[in-house]
Amino acid sequence: xxxxxxxxxxxxxxxxxxxxxxxxxxxxxxxxxxxxxxxxxxxxxxxxxxxxxxxxxxxxxxxxxxxxxxxxxxxxxxxxxxxxxxxxxxxxxxxxxxxxxxxxxxxxxxxxxxxxxxxxxxxxxxxxxxxxxxxxxxxxxxxxxxxxxxxxxxxxxxxxxxxxxxxxxxxxxxxxxxxxxxxxxxxxxxxxxxxxxxxxxxxxxx
Numbered sequence: 001x002x003x004x005x006x007x008x009x010x011x012x013x014x015x016x017x018x019x020x021x022x023x024x025x026x027x028x029x030x031x032x033x034x035x036x037x038x039x040x041x042x043x044x045x046x047x048x049x050x051x052x053x054x055x056x057x058x059x060x061x062x063x064x065x066x067x068x069x070x071x072x073x074x075x076x077x078x079x080x081x082x083x084x085x086x087x088x089x090x091x092x093x094x095x096x097x098x099x100x101x102x103x104x105x106x107x108x109x110x111x112x113x114x115x116x117x118x119x120x121x122x123x124x125x126x127x128x129x130x131x132x133x134x135x136x137x138x139x140x141x142x143x144x145x146x147x148x149x150x151x152x153x154x155x156x157x158x159x160x161x162x163x164x165x166x167x168x169x170x171x172x173x174x175x176x177x178x179x180x181x182x183x184x185x186x187x188x189x190x191x192x193x194x195x196x197x198x199x200x201x202x203x204x205x206x
Contacts, residue, residue, distance in 0.1 A: 001014070001018055001021045001022055001023065002023050002025065002050075003015045003022055003023070003024050003046075004025045004027060004126070005025070005026070005027045006024060006026040006027070006028060006039060006042060006043070007028075007034075007039075011024065012038075012042060015042060015045075015046050016042060016045065019045045019046055019047065020047055021047060022046040022047050022048075023046070023047060023048045023049070024042070024043070024046045024048070024049050024050070025049075025050045025051075025052075025129045026043070026049065026051070026056065027052060027062060027115065028056055028059065028060055029056075029109070030059060031109045033088075034059070034063065035063055035079070036093065039064070040061070040063060040064040040065075040066075041064075043060050043063070043064035043066045044064050044065070044066040044068075044069060045067070046069060047068070047069075047070070048069065048070040048071060048072075049069055049070070049071040050072055050073075050074045051071060051072070051073045052073070052074070052076055053072070053073060053075065054073055056073075057071060057073055063156070080096060093133075095131075095133060096187075097129050097130070097131060098129055098130050098131070099130065099131040099132065099133045100130060100132050100133070101132075101133045101134075101135060102115065102132065102134050102135065102136070103136060104135075104136050105136050105137055105139065106134055106136050106137065106138035106140050106142065107139050107140050109138055111142065112140050115132075116132075116142075116143055119132045120143075122193060147161060205206065
């Protein structure tokens, strides 16, 4: 039985109910929650673990001392469409000029608070024609700074379907990924936009 995301109710309790059958896909990220004491027994008690990255495996091994549990780094993948239309995304979402795009949950745990501060400083001192476009569900207040050097810092997040999300990324100056390595990165390697991450992101070298 496969259980995805260790912090979710169904995965946490399901894997503990049938540990002899449980293959856990933790999707863990480097934040305070992963070190909560309830997770170490879970990581040690399942039949096997499928990790998304070598960094995730090293982090969980260090936290839970679960080296004896069979595990494999399987990574993740993306279905890459044969054709995209970045101009359609520009028209639909009124994306004029150059922009940096963030794809992912808009959350402090994903580094978004830091992203806002870094972008504002960069836009004010380096590029006054650069906008920040956010794609994802927001659970973090988004600053609204109409008087600053970057007047559209940041654009309000817009829920878009995956195909249109790709189109909007293809015309971006840079794609900024979440701190956990970004589930969007595999797809970005197939496109023209360069992905980037914070220097403090342990998965940034993956």
